[in-house]
Amino acid sequence: MGSINPHQIPPSPLPSKTSTTPFWRASLHALDNHRTTPSLPQTCDILIIGGGYAGIAAAYHLLASPEAKAKFASGAPKPNVVLLEARGACSGATGRNGGHLRPSVHTRLPMLIEEFGLEKAVELCEFEDAHVSAIEEVVEREGIECEFRVTRSFDVYTDEEEAGRAKETYLRLKGEGVAKSTMEGLVWMEGEEAEKISGVKGCVGCFTFSAASLYPYKLLTSLLHITHTTGNLNLQTNTPVTSLTQSSPPTSLESSSNTWTASTPRGTITSPQIILATNAYTSALLPEYTTKIVPCKGICCHIVPSPSCTPPELVNTYCLRLYGGSHDYLIQRPDGSIIVGGGRSHFLGHRGEWYNNADDSSLIEPAKCYFDTYMQDHFTGWEESGAKVQEIWSGIMGYCSDGLPHVGEVPGRKGVWVAAGFEGHGMPVIWLTMRGVVRMMDWGSWEGSGVPRVYETSRERLESGRDDYRAKV
Ligand SMILES: Cc1cc2nc3c(=O)[nH]c(=O)nc-3n(C[C@H](O)[C@H](O)[C@H](O)COP(=O)(O)OP(=O)(O)OC[C@H]3O[C@@H](n4cnc5c(N)ncnc54)[C@H](O)[C@@H]3O)c2cc1C
Structure with a gap:
């Protein structure tokens, strides 16, 4: 399929070789840099590319979930699944995020x-709401x-008009x-x-709703461990896929006899079914997503109060809508330290610092001091907390031209699934x-998958000229 690239931006590069170190990855899981077999298997039944939340969740649902186990118990064969990850497990956005599970569609509801x-x-x-209980x-x-904790999330407004x-x-x-x-x-x-109730200075109004906070790296590496040990997942970290090609071109695009070959610096692997859980980097392998999923850089940090102070506990999580379009997200960990990210007001105008930027080996320069006195400035009772940024890092998100993820079988590429x-x-x-x-892969149909149909990747979405982010910045 030809590349659809009306804005002349290049496809995403592969994940950068080095990266900033997020607090969450200060101590690594035993599987972080693991290879189940010394050499790359030459074939498998299902190949997952990407070892973040999406790739690991796919592996768990394929091999180790109650639904998968019930299927195997009733006689279905267990597929031979291989997961390839370019760097360490959860070294992408999943190991760099704000730990905030915050269903918040309501703010976009009218649109x-x-x-x-x-x-x-x-x-x-x-x-989205169903994710808290799931x-x-x-x-x-x-x-x-x-560190999973169900909370109320406060969506805080500081501007009267907004x-x-x-x-x-x-x-x-x-x-x-x-x-x-x-x-x-x-x-x-x-x-x-x-x-008073939010504890945020200058709050003029706020919504509260059900949400959760957690340590994402621990959740996902634990699920990876379970899937690896009980599900026989073959994990191959530090194995970037450099290209994906069709190995037996079908006579018609709808042929079911496709196989796909993923090339890596360690050799090739062929599979009839591929799941691309490559998030921001998807267009490196599928150029038709170049302007549809664009790598965009974010910044996040870990703030620790002085050991001699006990500032007020934050029993809720937050989104702070501050001046200049910043929507900062914040959680408190059980040890009282804070994870906060955002700072957009300081870098939105510096486009090259974040838009179409897949390099998480550096911070976002204009925002790197944004969080220095964040807690003192915004939270009542934290003025004398001595709270300081202990770690600060960047991470790469996949922003979509129409604001919705791309999920499903890729148009014109039978057997290739994207999420x-x-x-x-x-x-x-x-x-x-x-x-x-x-x-969907099992049943051959979207029906019953439970996934909102508006996420479906389609030729229409791929060919649309819509580009919300480019229009905004
Ligand atoms: C700074 C920051 C803060 C965030 N905060 C929040 C938050 O508080 N709440 C929230 O809901 N969301 C947050 N997010 C977004 C959230 O982290 C992501 O939506 C989510 O982690 C995406 O998971 P994923 O598995 O799709 O992508 P990733 O975690 O990025 O995983 C993709 C993986 O694919 C690998 N990969 C890519 N290409 C290849 C290839 N060719 N070969 C092999 N491997 C490849 C990458 O190395 C990577 O590990 C934040 C993101 C960032 C960056």
């Missing part, structure tokens, strides 16, 4: 209703220690009985009450998406 209609917009809200369920069932618009939309949707199930869990506060483009918001989207992709 989504306008674009897709009420039913599909509500489906999206419910899909992740809680797997954490409990598998006994995973990953807050007024948000409240007006909320009241309208609620009053009209629109999206009842979604609006029920959403609470609006304003004025002194909002500032990528989760932007800065993969935590409440990826788990059930990957369960759905595995079901």
Whole structure:
């Protein structure tokens, strides 16, 4: 398939060889740099490319989930699955994010209703909401220690006008009985009450809703461990796929006899089914995604209060909507330290620093001091906390031209499945998406997958000239 690239940006490079070190990866799991077999297998039944949240979730749902185990118990053969990761496990966005599982479709609800209609917009809200209990369920069932905590998330407005618009939309949707199930869990506060309860200085209004915080690297490497030991996953880290080619061209595009060959510096591997869980880097292998999923850099840090101070505990998680378009996301870890990311107001105008930038070996220069006195500046009671940035890092997200991930079988490439483009918001989207992709591969149909249809990758989306990010910046 030819590359569709109306804006003349090149396909993404592969993940950079070196990278900044996120707090989450300070101590590495035994599988981080693991290779199950010394050499690369030459073939497999299903090849997963990418060892982040999406790739590991796919492997778990294929080999080790209760649904997979029930299938094998009823006589279905266990597939031979290989996972190739360019660097270490969870060394991409998953090991660099804010640890915030925050279903927040409601803020985009009016736009989504306008674009897709009420039913599909509500489906999206419910899909994200379902991730809090779905992740809680797997954490409990598998006994995973990953600092998982169900919280209320505060969506904090500091600008009167923006807050007024948000409240007006909320009241309208609620009053009209629109999206009842979604609006029920959403609470609006304003004025002194909002500032006091949120603990955020200058808060003029806020929403609160159900969310969770966690240690993403621990969750995903634990699931990788389970899938590796009980599911016989063959894991090959430090193995970048440099190209993907069709090995037996079919007589017609709909032929089912395709096989695909992934080339790596360690040799090739051939498989009839490929799952691309390559997120921001997808267009390095599939050029038709070049302007559809664009690598964009973000910045995040770990803030620790002085050992001699005990600032107020933050029982909730946050999104702070500050001046200049910053939407900062923040959680508190059980030890009282803070993970906060964002800082967009400091770098949005410096396009080359973040847009179409796949290099996580450096910080975003204009934003690297943004968090220095963040807690003192924004949180009541933290003024004398002595809180300091202990680690700061960057990470690469896959931003989509139409704001939605691309999921499903790639048009014109039978047997190649994609699940990528989760932007800065993969935590409440990826788990059930990957369960759905595995079901689609098994059942040969989108029906029953549980994945919102608006995520479906399609020729129409690939050929669309729409480009929300380019229009905004
Ligand atoms: C700074 C930052 C903060 C964030 N904060 C949050 C947050 O608080 N909440 C939230 O919901 N989301 C957040 N996100 C987004 C979230 O982390 C992502 O949506 C999610 O982790 C995506 O998972 P993934 O598996 O699709 O991608 P990744 O974790 O990026 O995994 C893709 C993997 O594929 C590998 N790969 C790519 N190409 C190849 C190739 N050719 N060969 C072999 N391997 C390859 C990469 O090395 C990488 O490990 C944040 C992201 C960043 C960068």
